[in-house]
Amino acid sequence: MTYLTKPKFHHPSLPTNKLGYTRRDYEASTSTLCAGCGHDSISAAIIEACFELSIEPHRVAKISGIGCSSKTPDYFLGQSHGFNSVHGRMPSVLTGANLANRDLIYLGVSGDGDSASIGFGQFGHAMRRGVNMTYIVENNGVYGLTKGQFSATADRGSKSKKGVLNSDSSIDLVAIALQLGATFVARSFSGDKSQLVPLIKAAIQHQGASFIDVISPCIAFNNHAGSTKSFDYVREHNEAVNALDIMIGRAAITVDYEPGKVVTVQQHDGSSLRLRKLNNDYDPTDRLAAQNFLQRHAAKGEVVTGLLYIEPDADDLHASLETVKTPLNQLNTKELCPGQTQLDKLNASLR
Ligand SMILES: Cc1ncc(C[n+]2csc(CCOP(=O)(O)OP(=O)(O)O)c2C)c(N)n1
Ligand code: SF4
Ligand SMILES: [Mg+2]
Numbered sequence: 001m002t003y004l005t006k007p008k009f010h011h012p013s014l015p016t017n018k019l020g021y022t023r024r025d026y027e028a029s030t031s032t033l034c035a036g037c038g039h040d041s042i043s044a045a046i047i048e049a050c051f052e053l054s055i056e057p058h059r060v061a062k063i064s065g066i067g068c069s070s071k072t073p074d075y076f077l078g079q080s081h082g083f084n085s086v087h088g089r090m091p092s093v094l095t096g097a098n099l100a101n102r103d104l105i106y107l108g109v110s111g112d113g114d115s116a117s118i119g120f121g122q123f124g125h126a127m128r129r130g131v132n133m134t135y136i137v138e139n140n141g142v143y144g145l146t147k148g149q150f151s152a153t154a155d156r157g158s159k160s161k162k163g164v165l166n167s168d169s170s171i172d173l174v175a176i177a178l179q180l181g182a183t184f185v186a187r188s189f190s191g192d193k194s195q196l197v198p199l200i201k202a203a204i205q206h207q208g209a210s211f212i213d214v215i216s217p218c219i220a221f222n223n224h225a226g227s228t229k230s231f232d233y234v235r236e237h238n239e240a241v242n243a244l245d246i247m248i249g250r251a252a253i254t255v256d257y258e259p260g261k262v263v264t265v266q267q268h269d270g271s272s273l274r275l276r277k278l279n280n281d282y283d284p285t286d287r288l289a290a291q292n293f294l295q296r297h298a299a300k301g302e303v304v305t306g307l308l309y310i311e312p313d314a315d316d317l318h319a320s321l322e323t324v325k326t327p328l329n330q331l332n333t334k335e336l337c338p339g340q341t342q343l344d345k346l347n348a349s350l351r
Contacts, residue, residue, distance in 0.1 A: 006030050018054040026050050026057065028078030032071075038190035038216030038231075039069050039138045043076045045193055046107070046136075049200035050077060053248070055105065061097055062107040065090040065119060067145045069111035069138035069216070077107075088119025091126035091135075095317070098131055101327040102318050105204060106133035113143040116152040116171045123173070127180040127209050132316035134203040134210045137173055138190070140218035141229035148221025159226030172298065174308060177211040178291050183314030184210035185290070187305045189234050190217070198244040199307060205246065205271045208314035215303060234303055241282040241293075241306040245274040265312050275307060284310050 006027060014022040026047040031040050050060065057079035064070035066087035073082050081104065085093040094108045108126075115123040115137050126135065141154040148161060152171045159165055177185045184206040188196040196214065203210035215234050217223045223230045228237075242263075248271050261280070265273040275284060283289055290309045297304045324331070338346075 017051055019056065021051065021054070021057075023047060023051045025079070026077055028076050029074050031075040033068055033075075034220050036219045037068065037144075038140065038214075038218070039072050040075070041190040041193065042136065042138050042196070042214055042216055043072045045190075045196040045200055047076045048193070048197045049204065052197070053201055053204060055204070059103070059105055060107060061094075061101075061104045062109060063090050063094045063097065064109040065111070065114035067111035067114050067143070068218075069140075069144070070109060070114055071145075072138070073107075073109050088114055088117070088122055090114065091119065091122040091131070094133055095126060095129070095131050098133065098317070099321075099323070100329045102132070102323070102325075103327050106131070107204075108133050108135040110135070110137050111144070112137060112139040112141060112151040112153040112173070116173055117143075120152070120171070124176065124180055127177050127182045127211065130181065130183065130209045130314065130316050130320065132207055132209070132318070134200065134206075134212065136200070136212050136214060138216040139173070139213050139229065140216050140222050141227065142218050142222045144218045144221060148218070153229075155228040158228045159224075161221055161224050161227075163226075172294070173211070174213050174304075175291060175294055177209075177213075178287055178294070178309055181209075182211045182309075183208035183311040184307075185309040186211070186307045187213045187215070187303070189215045189238060189303075189305060191231055191235070192238075192305070195240065195243065195305060198246055202244060202246045202271075202273050202307065205248070205267060205269060206310070206314065207268045208311070208316045228301070228303075237301055237303050239279075239297055239302040239304050241279045241304060241308065242275040242277055242284065244307055245276075247272045247274065265310055267312050268314070273307070273310070278306070284308060285312070287311075 010024045060080035062073040063083045064073050090108050090110050143149045150166045154166045155170045174187050186199045217231045261277045263275045284307050
């Protein structure tokens, strides 16, 4: 048996959201991951974010690759569409689905092996094309599912559980996403729910390629001294640049921050992000500065977290391809076929 169903009953006074759903309505099968795995906390954060945003579960498509991380869509949003694809191929499957039906909310769930090793090319192209999705990498620095080999995000000089030194340079997916034009780039930690939930909510609201790298310790193979992806290491070296609040629609802004330390970012869809600056020098709308900041801190062994970059007026792949507003899978033959005259013209132009 690869999964366990959860009992359906729940306490009648559980809080409900605008749709009348409880958090339980956003859950799915019981997790079969190792108890204490960081990935389970990310699933819990996704459930919380979708509950708080009052998302209709049938409007979400969750797509993953292969790995412990890629198994997790089985543990959240049980009423949503889901596709567990091939190792490293989540981005192309998601891109195809998104092109066919632009009306769904796309959640791409992947691992560091899935996205930085076998799927590195696919990751890069999804970022540069601006596919409208929330792309979450559950980053533990190892191939958890196949028993703990170093992945491409493992830092040079970090040690495996058996004491083997990693001599390869690491790939920083946040730096790559910035370089390739992602319009929402963040890093967080599975152990920091108060930072992660608002980041996921904001990423879902963002119209474009949103990328969140979540350091998610693998307690079975990469949580020892010498690892830079352990709970202790990330807690000691976490450098958060901002704290986020998201206001949906034109809702009144009720949160009070210290004057002079708040940035409000208005998004396309009318939602606004309120960023409390923890680092006063940090500007999340400056791509180049974000890259510099990231590199400077990485050199000191610090893990920079928070909303690192946002382009509030971003466009997505549909805008650049000028596709029609109606999802392609809802068009009929008559609407899709240009007609014999147009076809003859096209053929003639190619002769
Ligand atoms: C084409 C292909 N190559 C290799 C594998 C074996 N494999 C399965 S999961 C995995 C690595 C998973 O690592 P990651 O994406 O980091 O996920 P984690 O288990 O750490 O969450 C590998 C190499 C596979 N399933 N398919
Ligand atoms: S092997 Fe590691 S990544 Fe996989 S479930 Fe266990 S703790 Fe999580
Ligand atoms: Mg991994």
